[in-house]
Every structure is written in structure tokens, then in C-alpha cells.
Amino acid sequence: MENFLGFPTGVSGADLAFRAQLQAIKFGARVAVPRRAEKLQPSTRPGYYEVTLDDGTNLLGRSVVIATGARYRKLGVPEEERFQGAGLYYAATELEARTCKGQEVVVVGGGNSAGQAAMFLASRASCVHLVHRGRDLSDGMSQYLVERLRHAANVSIETRSQVVELSGDEHLRTVKIRDGEGRVVARSVGGLFIMIGADPCTGWLKDAVLLDVHGFVRTGEDCGPDASVPFNVFQTNLPGVFAVGDVRSGSVKRVASAVGEGSVVVQAIHARLASLRQAEAPEPVTL
Ligand SMILES: Cc1cc2nc3c(=O)[nH]c(=O)nc-3n(C[C@H](O)[C@H](O)[C@H](O)COP(=O)(O)OP(=O)(O)OC[C@H]3O[C@@H](n4cnc5c(N)ncnc54)[C@H](O)[C@@H]3O)c2cc1C
Structure with a gap:
């Protein structure tokens, strides 16, 4: 996690969950x-x-x-775990975009989240390759987004294609993509964005x-x-x-947002408990 408030150098999901568990126990939760x-x-x-x-x-x-x-759905290619957070991302925010500035990036997916990520990254990257295994983006993406992508000068839409291999050093450097005819192209990339749903x-x-x-x-x-x-x-x-x-x-x-939603329902739970208690309280006896 790179953009969670209070962790300027990032925090792993496991570390954050462990800290949250300790904090919950401190407040009396039974885990x-x-x-x-x-x-x-x-x-x-x-x-x-x-x-x-x-x-x-x-x-x-x-x-x-x-x-x-x-x-989150994964590509299922070798080395996917190793490059997670080091060039391979499941979200496209300002933070990831900054690390890819001026470089080529690959976005995988055919839904609106992939389309929105591709449009956003096109404003930072030199070129965005939108890789979709289906024949037509319109099958799963809003038409306005498909049109925008088609008109974007630095977005290349690659249908009937899929990522087949990842390589690099401590950071992802190269992504191999196979097209519908079986041709494999190796691309040097600053980032690979997996947007294939959850x-x-x-x-x-x-x-x-x-x-x-x-x-x-x-x-x-x-x-x-x-x-x-x-x-x-x-x-x-x-x-x-x-x-x-x-x-x-x-x-x-x-x-x-997950943490925020959780904090909002606490109030609703207290209100429910109070109303149940009130409904169950014995009627006051008036003499
Ligand atoms: C690789 C990766 C990087 C990410 N990076 C960022 C980031 O930088 N910034 C950001 O804001 N978000 C990021 N996200 C998204 C973020 O992780 C989620 O939005 C957030 O964790 C959602 O919190 P949650 O509590 O709803 O679900 P989760 O964090 O998924 O927690 C759900 C928990 O419930 C458990 N569970 C599931 N089923 C059951 C069951 N039947 N019984 C008991 N327990 C169960 C799961 O094991 C899990 O521990 C990232 C996600 C991934 C995968």
C-alpha cells in the first residue's frame, strides 16, 4: 500500500492487517x-x-x-508475484503513474476500469498498450470510453492479445505479448497494470x-x-x-474507503442496539 494516510514510505498489506489486529484487540475485540x-x-x-x-x-x-x-484476479503468468509493486500494479493512481512517466506502459483488461486506467496513464506515459484478449473492446467497455481511447494519440489498442511472459531485475522491465496470430512481441515497459476485475x-x-x-x-x-x-x-x-x-x-x-465505511457503520450499529434495547425495556409502571 503506497497511498494510505500516515504511511509515507508505504506499508505491506500483511503488516497493515497485523497492526489493525493488535489495535482491535487493544479496544476489546475478540479475534x-x-x-x-x-x-x-x-x-x-x-x-x-x-x-x-x-x-x-x-x-x-x-x-x-x-x-x-x-x-483480485491475476494473469497467471510466472513471476507475477515477484514483480508485484515493482512495476506490476493492480491500481493506477497518481503514485504509480509517476513512476512510469515518459515510459511505455501496458494495461491489461477490457472493462471500464482498464479503459479509465489507460486514459489516465496516457497523460503521463509515452505510450499505453491496452491489451485485451477479446475481439472488441465494446463488448465490455462503455462506448464513450472506447471512442476516447481510439482517438488518443498515444494509446494502442491490442485486441485478441495476452501477456505471456514477464522479466526484469529487481523491477519489471519487459513484457511479452502474444497476438491473435501467435506472434510474440517483447516490450520494454515502465509499468504493467492488471485491471481484469476482482x-x-x-x-x-x-x-x-x-x-x-x-x-x-x-x-x-x-x-x-x-x-x-x-x-x-x-x-x-x-x-x-x-x-x-x-x-x-x-x-x-x-x-x-474500506476503513472509512467501517467507521461509518459503527454509528448505525450503536443506533440499532439502542433501539432494540428501548423496544425490549419493560413498560414504565405509572401509579
Ligand atoms: C496488490 C494490491 C495492491 C493494492 N494497493 C493498494 C494501495 O496502494 N492503496 C489502496 O488504497 N488500496 C490498494 N489495494 C486495494 C486494497 O487492498 C483493498 O481495497 C482493501 O484491502 C479492502 O479492504 P477490505 O477490508 O474490504 O478487504 P480485505 O483487505 O481484502 O480484507 C478481507 C479479509 O477477509 C478475509 N475473508 C474472506 N473471506 C472470509 C471468510 N469467509 N471468513 C473469514 N474471513 C474471510 C480475507 O482473508 C481478508 O483477510 C491493493 C490491492 C492489491 C491486491
């Missing part, structure tokens, strides 16, 4: 690691939900926050909450008429069950 949540369902105890873990333990809660994230970690939710067509958790207005009352933008169709971060449909997929 179950390594355990997987396997099921979420309303409990037989009224007003409670039940989360079943992979060791069979059932956790009861009046509110549940789903924050199981998403797995798979949500929602298999454990099955039919428990509403998901979008890609399997991300719907919240707020996205739940349509099934939105829970009182309304909250991060609440699922189940009252008191929230989804934040990468797992949420339409999320920004950045650390700061």
Missing part, C-alpha cells in the same frame, strides 16, 4: 484467527443473527458487518443477503424495495447486517 465464516442466518433467538465458523462454532450477534473483501468473497453468504450479478453485496438503495428500515447506505436487505469495503457492490476498492 478468531485462522477461522472462516461459513454461514450467516437469522438466529432462532429473536433480534439476533448467527454466523457459523468452519470449526462449527456459532457466533450470535445483534448486528453483523460483512467485510470479507474480494480477490471476485468477491461472498460464497459463504449464499442466499443470506442480496448480491449483485457479480456476487458483490448490495446495500442501501441498491437493495431496491428490499432496503431495510431505518435506511443506511451500508445496510444490506437484512436490518442490522452491513457490508463495507471491497465486498460491497459499487465500492471504490481502496484501503482508505
Whole structure:
């Protein structure tokens, strides 16, 4: 992570997660690691939900926050792990763009995120090669973006193509791309940007909450008429069950936004607990 507030020299995902865990324990959280949540369902105890873990333990809660994230799709070529963060990126922000200034870059993908990354990088890089394995960008990208890319002087759209090999020293230097005719071209690059989507970690939710067509958790207005009352933008169709971060449909997929969404639902959880307590309090006796 290079752009998370408070870490000017960057921090690895593992280090950040470890620090967060220590901090959570300090504030009284009970951590179950390594355990997987396997099921979420309303409990037989009224007003409670039940989360079943992979060791069979059932956790009861009046509110549940789903924050199981998403797995970023990888190219599946050798050396991909080694060059991660050293020329190979899964995001295209100002920071990555700066390291590629004036050099050639390769963007892989055929969706809007790949198109937006290519347009953004074209303003910094000498040339952007947009590599897409399909025949036509219009199949998965908004037409306005396809038009912009076609008219950009330093963007080359390479359909029916895929990255087949990476090489370099401590930094990625060369990307080999195979086209539809089987020809392989080696390109010297300042950066390779993988924008081929992410798979949500929602298999454990099955039919428990509403998901979008890609399997991300719907919240707020996205739940349509099934939105829970009182309304909250991060609440699922189940009252008191929230989804934040990468797992949420339409999320920004950045650390700061995941953390921010998590902090916002805390207030909603307190409000829910207070209203449940109020509803369950015995009626005052008037004499
Ligand atoms: C290589 C890479 C570089 C990145 N660089 C940046 C960057 O520089 N800046 C930035 O802002 N963002 C960056 N991101 C994106 C950022 O990592 C995510 O947006 C952020 O981590 C989302 O947080 P989250 O809590 O929603 O999900 P995650 O961080 O993915 O956390 C979800 C957790 O839930 C666990 N989990 C999944 N399923 C279950 C289950 N059934 N039971 C229990 N636990 C489960 C997962 O193992 C994981 O630990 C990067 C991502 C990648 C892959």
C-alpha cells in the first residue's frame, strides 16, 4: 500500500492487517484467527443473527458487518508475484503513474476500469498498450470510453492479445505479448497494470443477503424495495447486517474507503442496539 494516510514510505498489506489486529484487540475485540465464516442466518433467538465458523462454532450477534473483501484476479503468468509493486500494479493512481512517466506502459483488461486506467496513464506515459484478449473492446467497455481511447494519440489498442511472459531485475522491465496470430512481441515497459476485475468473497453468504450479478453485496438503495428500515447506505436487505469495503457492490476498492465505511457503520450499529434495547425495556409502571 503506497497511498494510505500516515504511511509515507508505504506499508505491506500483511503488516497493515497485523497492526489493525493488535489495535482491535487493544479496544476489546475478540479475534478468531485462522477461522472462516461459513454461514450467516437469522438466529432462532429473536433480534439476533448467527454466523457459523468452519470449526462449527456459532457466533450470535445483534448486528453483523460483512467485510470479507474480494480477490483480485491475476494473469497467471510466472513471476507475477515477484514483480508485484515493482512495476506490476493492480491500481493506477497518481503514485504509480509517476513512476512510469515518459515510459511505455501496458494495461491489461477490457472493462471500464482498464479503459479509465489507460486514459489516465496516457497523460503521463509515452505510450499505453491496452491489451485485451477479446475481439472488441465494446463488448465490455462503455462506448464513450472506447471512442476516447481510439482517438488518443498515444494509446494502442491490442485486441485478441495476452501477456505471456514477464522479466526484469529487481523491477519489471519487459513484457511479452502474444497476438491473435501467435506472434510474440517483447516490450520494454515502465509499468504493467492488471485491471481484469476482482471476485468477491461472498460464497459463504449464499442466499443470506442480496448480491449483485457479480456476487458483490448490495446495500442501501441498491437493495431496491428490499432496503431495510431505518435506511443506511451500508445496510444490506437484512436490518442490522452491513457490508463495507471491497465486498460491497459499487465500492471504490481502496484501503482508505474500506476503513472509512467501517467507521461509518459503527454509528448505525450503536443506533440499532439502542433501539432494540428501548423496544425490549419493560413498560414504565405509572401509579
Ligand atoms: C496488490 C494490491 C495492491 C493494492 N494497493 C493498494 C494501495 O496502494 N492503496 C489502496 O488504497 N488500496 C490498494 N489495494 C486495494 C486494497 O487492498 C483493498 O481495497 C482493501 O484491502 C479492502 O479492504 P477490505 O477490508 O474490504 O478487504 P480485505 O483487505 O481484502 O480484507 C478481507 C479479509 O477477509 C478475509 N475473508 C474472506 N473471506 C472470509 C471468510 N469467509 N471468513 C473469514 N474471513 C474471510 C480475507 O482473508 C481478508 O483477510 C491493493 C490491492 C492489491 C491486491
